Amino acid sequence: MKIGIDIDGVIADFVGAFLPKLNTICRCGFEDIIHYDFKENIPVDETEYEQLWQEEVSNGRIYDRLVPVEGAKVALEHLSEKHNILLISTRKRVLKEMTLKWLRDNEIPFHELHLVENRKEKIAMMSDCDIVIEDDLEVARMVQQRGVRILLFDYPWNRIAKAIKRVNSWGEALAIVEMQESTEGSDGK
Numbered sequence: 001m002k003i004g005i006d007i008d009g010v011i012a013d014f015v016g017a018f019l020p021k022l023n024t025i026c027r028c029g030f031e032d033i034i035h036y037d038f039k040e041n042i043p044v045d046e047t048e049y050e051q052l053w054q055e056e057v058s059n060g061r062i063y064d065r066l067v068p069v070e071g072a073k074v075a076l077e078h079l080s081e082k083h084n085i086l087l088i089s090t091r092k093r094v095l096k097e098m099t100l101k102w103l104r105d106n107e108i109p110f111h112e113l114h115l116v117e118n119r120k121e122k123i124a125m126m127s128d129c130d131i132v133i134e135d136d137l138e139v140a141r142m143v144q145q146r147g148v149r150i151l152l153f154d155y156p157w158n159r160i161a162k163a164i165k166r167v168n169s170w171g172e173a174l175a176i177v178e179m180q181e182s183t184e185g186s187d188g189k
Contacts, residue, residue, distance in 0.1 A: 004129035071170030
């Protein structure tokens, strides 16, 4: 099977790395992040927020502090033995080398890395997969409408979805992929 996987929020703990910096301009916790777009979550001066985003995210500083989501490495090691793993992210393309370094440093296995410009490109690329593992509700909905099986990592910012299969951990995601593999058979890589 071809499995499309988002990076930030699924493999890398982006919120965990960004939240301490966000708390320099406001006070909020993980459960306060109820919108995928961070600035929709908090009453903060937009100029101040944009400056923080530019310093931390656009310039790539945050990517040095990212840690893998618990269980991601082990699950991807297992999945990559039998399946084609495509990492598909809307990270800026100028961050490709930094992203590759992070993946190598954290020993995250994959077959292809695609950094795309926007959600539209991401949806198009993910629509060619058999299964997609994502945390962005809008992307998940659009890809699911195209007939792709979605596993949505459960977070406060995507909890309004009802008709999408949620997972709470990589162990749960792995079990679902294995179950689908056993009922359909594996095409391999």
